[in-house]
Amino acid sequence: VSYKNKEENKRWYKKGLKDGIPIGMGYFAVAFTLGITAKNIGMTPLQSGLTSALMHASAGQFAAMTVIAAGSGYVEMMITTIIVNLRYLLMSCSLSQKAGSEMGIGHRLLVSYFVTDEIFGISSGVEGKLNPFYNYGAASVASPGWVIGSFLGASVGAILPANVANAMNLALYGMFMAIVIPPAKKNKVIAIVVVSSMIASYIFSLLPGLREISSGFKIMILTIAIAAIAAWKCPICKEGEAA
Amino acid sequence: MTGNVYMYLIVAAFTIYAVRALPMTLIRKDIKSPFIRSFLYYVPYVTLSVMTFPAILEATGNTASLTEAEREKIQSIRESLGTNFCRRCNYCAPCAAGINIPIIFLIEGYYTRYNLKEWALKRYAGQEKTASDCIGCGACEDRCPYNLPIREMMKNTAKVFGK
Numbered sequence: 001v002s003y004k005n006k007e008e009n010k011r012w013y014k015k016g017l018k019d020g021i022p023i024g025m026g027y028f029a030v031a032f033t034l035g036i037t038a039k040n041i042g043m044t045p046l047q048s049g050l051t052s053a054l055m056h057a058s059a060g061q062f063a064a065m066t067v068i069a070a071g072s073g074y075v076e077m078m079i080t081t082i083i084v085n086l087r088y089l090l091m092s093c094s095l096s097q098k099a100g101s102e103m104g105i106g107h108r109l110l111v112s113y114f115v116t117d118e119i120f121g122i123s124s125g126v127e128g129k130l131n132p133f134y135n136y137g138a139a140s141v142a143s144p145g146w147v148i149g150s151f152l153g154a155s156v157g158a159i160l161p162a163n164v165a166n167a168m169n170l171a172l173y174g175m176f177m178a179i180v181i182p183p184a185k186k187n188k189v190i191a192i193v194v195v196s197s198m199i200a201s202y203i204f205s206l207l208p209g210l211r212e213i214s215s216g217f218k219i220m221i222l223t224i225a226i227a228a229i230a231a232w233k234c235p236i237c238k239e240g241e242a243a
Numbered sequence: 244m245t246g247n248v249y250m251y252l253i254v255a256a257f258t259i260y261a262v263r264a265l266p267m268t269l270i271r272k273d274i275k276s277p278f279i280r281s282f283l284y285y286v287p288y289v290t291l292s293v294m295t296f297p298a299i300l301e302a303t304g305n306t307a308s309l310t311e312a313e314r315e316k317i318q319s320i321r322e323s324l325g326t327n328f329c330r331r332c333n334y335c336a337p338c339a340a341g342i343n344i345p346i347i348f349l350i351e352g353y354y355t356r357y358n359l360k361e362w363a364l365k366r367y368a369g370q371e372k373t374a375s376d377c378i379g380c381g382a383c384e385d386r387c388p389y390n391l392p393i394r395e396m397m398k399n400t401a402k403v404f405g406k
Contacts, residue, residue, distance in 0.1 A: 004344040054256035092266035094286040112264035124287035195290035231281035
């Protein structure tokens, strides 16, 4: 059985807690908006918090609330949820390898529950293989931020001044950059991948026809295309090393 | 809102969990194919970069283009400022009569445009030399990089404050 070293697990859990703090703060701010939307479609604060606890997905939850508000069918709810959240499929594929074969099905089921953009981001950023306790640590601060924020948003509305909420939202992007930039400095291929991804994303946001694509789908399309080209042109030979 | 909210939530939660858990539980072994391994290795870098840019530019919530009403307001402010607007660079100094030229115009702005009349009057009263002390030598106008008709503007300011 893997992860027998309790000290090691504790160390990873603490590291996850620490790295999860900025995520929790950002989530708290962003989730307010979600809560206000929930209130507008007639959800109670508890239902709003429950939605967040069950889904942990911003765009995904907005989409789900749209379906609920429209009173569409359950099948439509399933299809919408799959389409809007398809990027998590890719993230989980990537994490399945980061986890390594020593991670059993129980841990994998639990880690999956908290695959969000941000938690995926930081867990991709750790050195070597992923210890699930890192994800549990991060989730134990990030998830309450998300759930409480959306509960409060639905009960008291916007109590955070807009500039504070925006600043916290911005911090999440800063965190993404902190994950991507250090390896890009060491590895030219990653640097090229990062820069081309940003350029491609920018082009997608400008061109008519392309800019109408939802952000979740844009992430999917560009990830598949660019990661495939990079894998074809510069396959890695050892973990973390470009050929 | 129709239908059962909780039923909707259960369907959505189950679906999103399936999207996340299926790859994680089905792909448990280390993948051997160098292409797929490399692909998955590059995925986070692409995903995080695409999510960040250009979204980060919009994250301050301030990129909406101006509305027609805002444009009109800007135009009316632009017209009211006219071309005789002191930018307070202070290149006109020193004034032969000892007037602090940019400050005088600043206080006038507070009086006429900012709706801070009382505050401006107090400040104006506190100035050692005011617009009416202008001797009209024009030395400041030679030094003003914006070619402002400072003497004309001084006369106007003196009229506004009565001294």
